Amino acid sequence: MPPLSVILLTSLLALNALARPAAEPSKRHNRHRRDCLSPSSAQEIATNYGLLISNYTDTLANQLLAPNFIDYSESVNTLINSCPQGSAAMPLPLLAPTFSNRSAFETGQAQQPQINFNQLNLWYTCDTVIIRWETTNTANITDVKPVVGLISMETVSAPEGEGLCGRWIDTVYSEFDAGAWLQNLQEAGICSGSGSEPVPDPTVDGGAAAQAAPVAATMTPTVSAARDFA
Numbered sequence: 001m002p003p004l005s006v007i008l009l010t011s012l013l014a015l016n017a018l019a020r021p022a023a024e025p026s027k028r029h030n031r032h033r034r035d036c037l038s039p040s041s042a043q044e045i046a047t048n049y050g051l052l053i054s055n056y057t058d059t060l061a062n063q064l065l066a067p068n069f070i071d072y073s074e075s076v077n078t079l080i081n082s083c084p085q086g087s088a089a090m091p092l093p094l095l096a097p098t099f100s101n102r103s104a105f106e107t108g109q110a111q112q113p114q115i116n117f118n119q120l121n122l123w124y125t126c127d128t129v130i131i132r133w134e135t136t137n138t139a140n141i142t143d144v145k146p147v148v149g150l151i152s153m154e155t156v157s158a159p160e161g162e163g164l165c166g167r168w169i170d171t172v173y174s175e176f177d178a179g180a181w182l183q184n185l186q187e188a189g190i191c192s193g194s195g196s197e198p199v200p201d202p203t204v205d206g207g208a209a210a211q212a213a214p215v216a217a218t219m220t221p222t223v224s225a226a227r228d229f230a
């Protein structure tokens with residue numbers, strides 16, 4: 001039987017070990033619960049991301065997005081490749097990031113017409129906000145087709161005094177009905193004429209790349225319009 005003091009010390013050490021987190025809580029997906037998104041902060045982030053589409057300002061982008069923000073959207077890349085519009089719209093491999101930092105996003109998004117942005121659904125996790133959304137005025141035509149999409153926004157803690165609700169959006173995955181959007185732009189007569197050359201996709205070999213390029217070009221008899229969009 002060990003002395004009482006040894007038993008007490010052993011118990012305290014055991015308690016201490018239990019109280020300590022198993023791993024460093026610094027990684028995004030391992031964050032302490034108190035840092036998780038609340039229902040209101042998830043909605044605020046979603047609402048303000050929508051304002052970047054419907055009412056863009058650099059000020060809002062700087063508040064909402066991390067400087068190393070990255071945005072993936074094959075939908076947007078297809079639109080850009082089918083008919084680049086705006087000086088910032090450069091041909092991209094389909095699976096490449098659309099914007100690889102915040103300043104690239106700002107340059108591209110500031111050149112886009114503002115369109116309405118209606119939230120249809122919202123879900124969130126500890127660090128990610130996911131919305132389903134609709135826009136109904138991608139072109140100024142009478143029978144405009146609605147475009148519905150899904151956007152996933154991963155967030156990180158922002159430095160003191162920056163961000164929104166203490167968060168920055170650092171990664172966005174955004175896909176939507178690029179086919180309907182292209183049809184709207186074509187019907188509006190925007191960027192009519194021939195499309196751009198197929199863009200090589202570095203993830204496949206040269207032969208397959210030509211077939212992988214602008215899907216939209218095969219959908220319509222005359223290649224229509226495109227623009228970038230977050």
Ligand SMILES: *[C@@H]1O[C@H](CO)[C@@H](O)[C@H](O)[C@H]1NC(C)=O
Nearest residue numbers: 051054055056057058059060
């Ligand atoms: C759009 O942005 C302008 C300038 O920042 C602001 O004055 C206006 O209230 C905003 N409109 C909406 C609907 O948020």
Ligand SMILES: *[C@@H]1O[C@H](CO)[C@@H](O)[C@H](O)[C@H]1NC(C)=O
Nearest residue numbers: 068099100101102103104105
């Ligand atoms: C942002 O991305 C653009 C496009 O990839 C690149 O040209 C530019 O150098 C980047 N800027 C910074 C600050 O990383």
Ligand SMILES: *[C@@H]1O[C@H](CO)[C@@H](O)[C@H](O)[C@H]1NC(C)=O
Nearest residue numbers: 112113114115137138139140
């Ligand atoms: C529709 O027309 C208005 C007025 O000219 C313009 O401000 C807006 O950007 C246009 N919308 C689109 C999607 O081109």
